[in-house]
Amino acid sequence: MLRIAFTALLLTTAALPAIAQDKLKVVTTFTVIADMAANVAGDAADVVSVTKPGSEIHGYSPTPRDLVAASDADLILWNGLNLELWFAQFLNNLGDVPAATVSDGITPIPISEGSYEGQTNPHAWMGADAAMIYVDNIRDALSNADPEHATTYAANAEAYKAEIRAVLEPLRARLASLAEDRRWLVTCEGAFSYLARDFGLREMYLWPMNTDAVGTPQQVRRVIDGVRDNAIPVVFCESTVNTDPARQVARETGARYGGELYVDSLSEAGGPVPTYLDLLRVTSETVANGLAGTE
Known part of the structure; x- marks a missing residue:
């Protein structure tokens, strides 16, 4: 499957990416989800990330330019699980933009100590099993927003999940030994x-x-x-x-x-x-x- 270089499409304070008007525009809250979404989307949609590579995402403060750049999104993908503490206000400021939570269906792990004790650990994308749920949720969100390309999203999602398994399974076996x-x-x-x-x-x-x-x-x-x-x-x-x-x-x-x-x-x-x-x-x-x- 063609690897999509989403990092060229980041929302920055410099020049914003040129998005083809006939494609679905997908905005994600951070770079990990952006890359996952870009691989499921393939050439059928364009994906941009609010935060830049290397950013600390928990306490990120969206800028006015972030809001402007996301205002014409067809779909916003976010992690949820109390990761993006800034997202609710960000989405409220955007108005009527569809959003999907890509962690839906994950079996959560609670935080065991500190001021967040009892709340859900939000880093579910690091789990080998949860990664498959993320990909399926992204596929479904893209398909709901763009039914014309649902077959493409489904095929790309299956190919991408196979790639994730190919990376993780040998390492899982090595650690088990x-x-x-x-x-x-x-x-x-x-x-x-x-x-x-x-x-x-x-x-x-x-x-x-x-x-x-x-x-x-x-x-x-x-x-x-x-x-x-x-x-x-x-x-x-x-x-x-x-x-x-x-x-x-x-x-x-x-x-x-x-x-x-x-x-x-x-x-x-x-x-x-x-x-x-x-x-x-x-x-x-x-x-x-x-x-x-x-x-």
């Missing part, structure tokens, strides 16, 4: 609960959400104790946040710092994760290599 006491995923933000659940990993993190308190002494001490108590060999952090707290945990416990994981945003086209498939592959390989001691 590790000794159970090595299957710990220690990160800065608790953004990998769905990946951990699907890959059979136990999870520990410094803070539950990037909108919560981050890197406090209490958080660092708790994780240091957990890493020591469980003899965890490696810790990680996310690409969009300060990695110093995770590096401190590594220094004080003798664990290795395994590197940055990607979750909330894609990179620019020349970066390490310009597509969602790259994000899944690079993040999962980094985890697998770290736990196996083969970085």
